Amino acid sequence: MAALPQSIDETLTLLQSGDYVADRALATVIFLALKLGRPILLEGEAGVGKTEIAKVLAKTLGRDLIRLQCYEGLDVASAVYEWNYAGQMMAIRLAEAGGATDRTELENDVFSEKYLIKRPLLQALEPHVNGAPILLIDELDRTDEAFEAFLLEVLSDFQVTVPELGTIKAAHAPIVIVTSNRTREIHDALKRRCLYHWVGYPNAERELKILKSRAPDAPAKLSQEIVSFVQAIRKEDLFKAPGVAETLDWAQALVELDAVALDPELVTDTLGVLLKYQDDIQKMQASDLKAKIDSLKA
Amino acid sequence: MSGRLAENITFFARALREAGLPIGPGAVLDAVEAVEAAQIGTKQDFFWTLHAVFVKKHEHSAVFAQAFGLFWKRRALIEKIIATLSPHSPGAPPDDKKPDAGALRAAQALLKQSKNEEIKEEQIEFNARLTVSEREILQRKDFAQMTADEVRDARRLIETMQMPDDWVKTRRFRPDARGLRIDARRTLRAALRSGGNAMHLERRERAEVHPPVVAICDISGSMAEYTRTFLHFLHALTDKRRHVETFLFGTRLTNVTRALRRRDPDEALARCSEEVKDWAGGTRISTSLHRFNVDWSRRVLTQGAIVLLFTDGLERDGTTELGREMDRLHRSCRKLVWLNPLLRWGGFEAKAEGIRAMLPHVDEFRPIHNLNAMKTLVEALSAKPSLATDPRAWLRRAS
Incomplete structure (x- = not known):
């Protein structure tokens, strides 16, 4: 377990050591969250590296990563805890067959930790060998308001109540990272609890650094061209602009194809790695790709 | 920490509120705490520290940046704050002068002025557009007031409205005696109550809600x-x-x-x-x-x-x-x-x-x-x- 960073600069270095190229704004938010023990809410388009932040933090700080992937209809049974009903029923049957008569004792036995199945939120509150874990609550916008309200309670006190067992409280609060793709607005009350940061597309300089650190196999000239091209098409009126994840995928794809420089034919053939909507691909193919690529090289 | 910092942040929060950001008193306390924790060395760090606390929506970021520029530019305030906060310097000489009497009002006036500028810009943009598109007419609209009858009728009509396909099944469940699935938790609790002789199967069904x-x-x-x-x-x-x-x-x-x-x-x-x-x-x-x-x-x-x-x-x-x-x-x-x-x-x-x-x-x-x-x-x-x-x-x- 590594010590928490003591300044914004240290935070930047820490992220850098995990191959995450962050800007100073993001480092500031992460530093403050660690220092003040507040959850971070990261919003941004898909593929800009929100989830990655949690993974890198877990790796560099040497903490366990507990991930709760949200989806519509996520409920307490799959997020916090559930009882092992089959096991419980078996226990009741066996007790009956054995002629047990004390109902209170049976109830205490059946509703004990032995039959409790712990889901991510409860796991995050337990003591961990590597120190307080990183709790990643991914794509919160996919779940509904009811779950959000429940989460609010967990995030303010870091405790959960299991009616049959009592309240379970974390000795050390986990480091919480919440991400959202903004397919719906997160409620103000939850936002108030968190430090907010909008993860935007990186500028050319930072994107090149990311590419060099994550796809070191790509030739320098090709990397430069890839970044310029992606930066240029992000400015166009597309339904979904490519994220950093797409840039990296594309770079990997081009390396696999042994490309050393961009040419219109190569771009046309691999456009599907970069753009995921047919309208966008058509629009790009219809435009003058050659002129675009030439202008990048100029 | 000097009371001056807290005071200035309070004023800044008020200015932001004026500019339309929803900021509660809790956020001001958070901001003071964050600024103290961050050991700020540069203007940029100060900006992002306050940004992390006050901005809760991507759209508000631009307003924040503008207000920040206008507010903290005054009297080289920011440099003084950084001087007192920076771990590298032992602290700047205390500023004995009281804040200018009109400091707050000035900030608000500044913000208001900037709003006006925005509107002006928009109008210019509109004028420029008018030359290319002939039909954009910008105008206000006044609606006739609603009568009490209208309001009451509207409520009643909305109550009776039944759009086709207006219910969607969610992935959550609710107890339902005629449901198709067995509710294990309730079944088990009921079994314990009855002593476990005969088990009555409790059932549940998917809850339904109106779609957005x-x-x-x-x-x-x-x-x-x-x-x-x-x-x-x-x-x-x-x-x-x-x-x-x-x-x-x-x-x-x-x-x-x-x-x-x-x-x-x-x-x-x-x-x-x-x-x-x-x-x-x-x-x-x-x-x-x-x-x-x-x-x-x-x-x-x-x-x-x-x-x-x-x-x-x-x-x-x-x-x-x-x-x-x-x-x-x-x-x-x-x-x-x-x-x-x-x-x-x-x-x-x-x-x-x-x-x-x-x-x-x-x-x-x-x-x-x-x-x-x-x-x-x-x-x-x-x-x-x-x-x-x-x-x-x-x-x-x-x-």
Whole structure:
């Protein structure tokens, strides 16, 4: 377990050591969250590296990563805890067959930790060998308001109540990272609890650094061209602009194809790695790709 | 930490609030704590530290940046604060001078001035546009006040409204004696209560909720006479249902959801009137739908949303563009319902080019005889799908 960073600069270095190229704004938010023990809410388009932040933090700080992937209809049974009903029923049957008569004792036995199945939120509150874990609550916008309200309670006190067992409280609060793709607005009350940061597309300089650190196999000239091209098409009126994840995928794809420089034919053939909507691909193919690529090289 | 810092942050928070950011007193305390924790060395760090606490929405970022510049520029305030905060310097000599008497007012005035500048810029932009597009007319709109009867009738009508397919099953469960699935938890608890001799199986079923409704309404000149009715309808609907998002468009798209959340219908409509700049002017359906598709569709068309599109479909610009945008919209939502008031003329046929471009991409086409009364609007929405609402039938009839 590594010590928490003591300044914004240290935070930047820490992220850098995990191959995450962050800007100073993001480092500031992460530093403050660690220092003040507040959850971070990261919003941004898909593929800009929100989830990655949690993974890198877990790796560099040497903490366990507990991930709760949200989806519509996520409920307490799959997020916090559930009882092992089959096991419980078996226990009741066996007790009956054995002629047990004390109902209170049976109830205490059946509703004990032995039959409790712990889901991510409860796991995050337990003591961990590597120190307080990183709790990643991914794509919160996919779940509904009811779950959000429940989460609010967990995030303010870091405790959960299991009616049959009592309240379970974390000795050390986990480091919480919440991400959202903004397919719906997160409620103000939850936002108030968190430090907010909008993860935007990186500028050319930072994107090149990311590419060099994550796809070191790509030739320098090709990397430069890839970044310029992606930066240029992000400015166009597309339904979904490519994220950093797409840039990296594309770079990997081009390396696999042994490309050393961009040419219109190569771009046309691999456009599907970069753009995921047919309208966008058509629009790009219809435009003058050659002129675009030439202008990048100029 | 010096009281001066807390004071200045309080003033800054007030200035932000004035500029429209929702900032509670808790945020001010958080900000002071954060600034102390961050050991700030540069102006940039100070900016991002306050940003992390005060900005809770991407849209507010620009306002924050502007207010930050205006507020902290004064009297080299920021340098002094950094000097006292920086771990490298032992602390700047204390500033004995009291803050200027008008400091707060000055900041507010600055902010107000900047708002005016924004408006000016917008007007310039509009003037420039006027030369290329002939039809954008910016104007205010005054709605007649609602009578008490109207408000009461609206409530009652919304209660009775039953849109087809208006329930979606969620993935959550509720107890239901006739449900198909067994509720293990309740079964087990009941078994314990009864001593475990005979087990009564408790059951559960999927809970159902209303899907979100997204209304996209045309408020151009040709629709002007209906605007009041459908805004009133949407206000009542916003009041009644969980998720209703409303967008108005003439030549540009405006989201008026927050305005319609005001409880009082007159106040809500007055708010709308303030926010929208292009009442009763020209129409650019495809441009407006394009903006919706790019900026909003992914944010509001979730969890099986139904889209209600109020427009007469009289588009003058390119109809191929319109077809493409309608197609995109149609594929992003669960159901697309088009309400068209053109049927007020008895022999309406889907002949206009814009209408023919839009029809293939809607699930239901609901023409309305008289959109002036909310009753007919509710009836049109509640009607069972039939040949009269089938867009393909309308296309066939017209060809």
